[in-house]
Amino acid sequence: MIESILFTWLQGADFYRDLHRCAVQSLPPGKGKTWLDVGCGPGLVTRLAAEHGYRAQGVDTNPRMIKAAQRLALKHHSSAAFAIGNIAASPLSADVVSAASLLAVLEDKPAGLHALWRCVHPGGHLLIIEPTARMNPVNAKAAMASGLPRKRINGLRLWAAVRQNRAVDPALFDGLASKRRYIDVLHGLVGAWIFEKPCAPVSH
Ligand SMILES: C[S@@+](CC[C@H](N)C(=O)[O-])C[C@H]1O[C@@H](n2cnc3c(N)ncnc32)[C@H](O)[C@@H]1O
Structure with a gap:
């Protein structure tokens, strides 16, 4: 209950929306x-993906998150759809698979990463968004002083306090895909990793 209220509040912060929009828009427009x-969670990245032209579906193990995501999608007139689902046993697949602040909360991160990768269509992309090792209260304060939008800016203070020293080690991604990109977002406090899955070989 508390978790879904907290994430609904945080996802309503302008800085949080802007950094996730930047990561989503690093992928080409969806064109269906x-x-x-x-x-x-409450569906921010899913809605941003829908805005970017994708047929977007969000899944989460927590039914309260899905309820919040469905309510917010209606409020924002978004075409994004939501369902309860666990990455450990997901039958779903897509051209782009995203996971924002998910790996950090999974106990078995390599298994989670490989489950995400399995869901990506050949030729598609995996987008991982995670706080970096730079996410801590000192760097967050500097970012806040640099003119970030003010709405719910205290969410950054809170996020930094909770996430400091708990960043996912990027070594986790070693060997996942040779075609990859990395972009810094939110002054480098957050990273977006984009991995491209090779196309299936053409059979003659
Ligand atoms: C830290 S929150 C991040 C929410 C949102 N992606 C964001 O960035 O604001 C992590 C979310 O992952 C969900 N989750 C945890 N384990 C999961 C799993 N195995 N499969 C799918 N969702 C999971 C939690 O219920 C929670 O909503």
Whole structure:
């Protein structure tokens, strides 16, 4: 209950929306392709993917998150759809699979990463968004002083306090895909990793 209220509040912060929009828009426009957002919480990234032209679906293990995501999608006139789902046993797949702040909360991160990768169509992309090792109260304060939008800016203070020294080690991604990109978002406090899955070989 508390978790869904907290994430609904945080996802309403302008800085949080802007950094996730920046990560989502690092992928090409969807033009009707599919996007699966795993651990969607109240659905911010899923809605941003829908805005970016994807047929977007969010899944989360927590039914309260899914209820909040459905309510917010209606409020924002979003085409994003939501369902309860666990990455450990997901039958779903998509052209783009995203996971924002999911790996950090999974106990078995390598298994979670490989489950996400399995859901990506050949030729598709996996987008991982996670706080970096730079996420701490001192760096968050500096970012806040640099003119971030003020709405719910205290969410950054809170996020930094909770996440400091708990960043996912990027070594986790070693060997996942040779085609990859990395972009810094929110002054480098958050990273977006984009991995491209090789196309299936053409059979003659
Ligand atoms: C830290 S929250 C992040 C929410 C949202 N993606 C964001 O960035 O604001 C992590 C979310 O992952 C969900 N989750 C945890 N384990 C999961 C799993 N195995 N499969 C799908 N969702 C999961 C939680 O219920 C929670 O909503």
